Amino acid sequence: MCGIFGVIGEGEGTEEIIKRLSKFAEKRGKDSSGILYYNEHYNINKADFSITKLIKKINFKNSKVFLGIGRLITNDNMENQPYSEGEVCVFHNGIIVNDSNIFKNENIKRKSNLDTEIFHALTKKYICNKDIDVDKIKNILFNKCFGTFSIALALPKLGKLILSSNHGSLYYGEKKNLIIFSSEKFHLHSLNCKKIKKLNNKLKILNIPQSDRLPITIKEFKVNRINLVPKNNFLDTDRNLLAQDFPTLVRCTKCLLPHTFPFIKFNEEGVCNYCLNHKKKSKLKPKEELFKILEYYRKKNKEDCIVPFSGGRDSSYALHIIVKELNMKPITFTYDWGMTSDIGRRNISRVCSKLKVENIIVSADIQFKRKNIRKNILAWLKNPHLGMVNLFTAGDKHFYKYIEEVKKQTTIKLNLWGYSPFEVTHFKSGFLGYPPDFDMDRIYSHGVIKQIKYQYLRAKAFVANPSYFNMSIWDTLSGEYYRSFKKKQDYHYIYDYWSWNERLINKTLIKEYDWELADDTNTTWRIGDGTAGFYNYIYYTIAGFTEHDTFRSNQIREGVMSRQEGLKLVEEENRPRYQNIAQYLEVLNLDFKTVIETINNVPKLWHQNPM
Structure with a gap:
């Protein structure tokens, strides 16, 4: 890379x-x-x-x-x-x-x-x-x-x-x-x-x-610098600091969302408003429609599409479909902002080599990005606020800037994305005070009015904790501009047309691509993301749930799995990922004990009376 x-x-x-x-x-x-x-x-x-x-x-x-x-x-x-x-x-x-x-x-x-x-x-x-x-x-x-x-x-x-x-x-x-x-x-x-x-x-x-x-x-x-690759010196003394409590929650009787979820309400049957307002999205568009779209972009002997590629589960399988099923000739694009995990990078390598696909990579100034994350985590630790946790991942949004540059440089218009249809969370902005948009069908919301409201709420949190006023602000705001304001053209989504089947995806990636799994979790989701273990630990420790609860709840509403199966999965998936967290804090030069103990001492939302 x-x-x-x-x-x-x-x-x-x-x-x-x-x-x-x-x-x-x-x-x-x-x-x-x-x-x-x-x-x-x-x-x-x-x-x-x-x-x-x-x-x-x-x-x-x-x-x-x-x-x-x-x-x-x-x-x-x-x-x-x-x-x-x-x-x-x-x-x-x-x-x-x-x-x-x-x-x-x-x-x-x-x-x-x-x-x-x-x-x-x-x-x-x-x-x-x-x-x-x-x-x-x-x-x-x-x-x-x-x-x-x-x-x-x-x-x-x-x-x-x-x-x-x-x-x-x-x-x-x-x-x-x-x-x-x-x-x-x-x-x-x-x-x-x-x-x-x-x-x-x-x-x-x-x-x-x-x-x-x-x-x-x-x-x-030679110069003095922080190690850019973690040494992986895992310690039982650190591992034992991670909270092992099982939160006491009142969950929706239909999905898994708990009483600590932002803006949640339950009716007399115990069904939450997220379920009551849910509109089924699992009906796929005809594949013939996708093939018709692709014919406009298809080139005989040249690359004809750009595939945003994180090395994660969904983009890896989407690339498999694009090459094997759609017979397109892609170039993959990766934006490495410094928090792609080693597993994610190696899985990028595995899939691209197997499919003989070029990978264009744009690398951020990783030391600069990590310094920004460090400053924002230190600010957060002074006054913990669940609505500001997503500031830790603000540095990855320049992805949207560089993908447009790659399209111009390659003269390829078409983007084929591998977003999972079940990733919409609501709670990350909800903890900031932004109400849920039940019509939202992508992980990120777009639009000027929505962003102005969201950034206003974020600005109030900045004023309440002035430590957020640091050198990372411009990087955060410019990233939001490219993600949410810049017009997107020729974007098409594989899973709008192709069934997202978790078992089939995992089986294909492991069997055909020798896809690498994480040692500290059984799930294949987010293992390419170096940040996920940390922010999910915060949500779980304080609010009693993680984005795994929202993911499985979305699947339950769509009839993909039963509530009982979902409960069993999140019990395992929500367990703290020690190795991922340790690597994250090491490359940010943050003391594991200080950070984890501060998080553990934040008052728990799940201790509050839900009734």
Whole structure:
């Protein structure tokens, strides 16, 4: 999950091309960076900061080879790319999910936690100092490595550069005397490259200057920073701090919603107003209608739709339908704002590699985003307010900004979404004092009037707790603008036409894609979301329910499951997710004991008399 690029050859304007490519790469990964360049001999520079900042420190004029990476760190906080020892240098975009097994099966000693190292190890074992055999290289890479990879593999001693991708996130083209490659086609188009080709389950071998001056000189720029990937040092002493109480609730006799739910009322039979006002949404639109819509957008030999892809259950299965059932040619889009869980990232890799689908990623400034979350959590802890919990996830809303940019860059109009029809919650804004909109059929509500009312209520909470007036405000408000005010065009929703069947979805993802499950919960919902365990713990501890209660209640109203089955499920699903919570607080540099004890001491809504 990075941006890689390279320029091979000499020509006028090379420096400007490198600068532009580095900006493109930085958009895909800002956490760290690295370069390999040739000027009389090969040099490697690696840094704990962005690629655009790194190249300002390097004199790369007249370089005949320049390779670079803007990295989104998904594993190993210490080791940066490119990975190099001796005569091999590897740049890797993607995530290999079976790297540990390969090291074990190949009997190769591992030296880092970086998945990229596996390409270095396999190259040294099978390729170095031997004739370059294209079929053999393809067999090694594509048959042994599972998960997404787009790599630039430099072999200076042999004078060769191997470019390869198993899912299409790598393009190369020509510009005068230069060969240029990058992670997205738009990057090369913007440079007016010619003969642009996509590598999808293919490889390309290029000649580079040969050098026997090995090992390659490496210079590293280190800075002090918080670990971007959790260490997973789980402690029983922390685990035991989590409240294990079973709330005493009066629930609706038809669904699962309790008396602590915002704006809830029960009639004489004990049925809540959410059930009484519910309008069935489970009647699907005809599939023929969807096929007719798609014919307008379908392209014969080109990608024809953008699929927003979080790596979660619903978007993963939607992608499966789009490729296998609808025969569309998608490009997936992921906005990584710093709170996508490791499982979510690995499942993105699993599904995209299996379906051979390109993944365009936009990476936020993750350290900045996490600082914003931290500030808002610290503000919340001073004066806990359930209506302000959703401020912790405000940073992900720029997704809607960048997806429109991706549509323009790819010239693809169509968006196909995988929103579950059962995710509408009501309570997150309800705790702020915003009444339920019973006609709402999406997880997010849109419209100027609705947002003005909502933001007014939020502003009142800000005034009541001035600590919310911090550097995160603009990020929050601009995200809300793109989510709720910006006009949406060519958006279509798979589950408006396709039945959402939880058992079938889980079976398909696990069996066909080896989809990874979480160790700390039995549910497959929200396991790709690094924030869910924490905010659901808050809701459960104080109000006695979570979004699992609303999800199952929506299913009960639609006749998908019985109330008894729903009760049994939420009893398990509402259990505190210690590992998810611990990882979340670690990357935010928040003390687990302080945070959890503060939440535990908030007066419980479920202690109040419901009658």
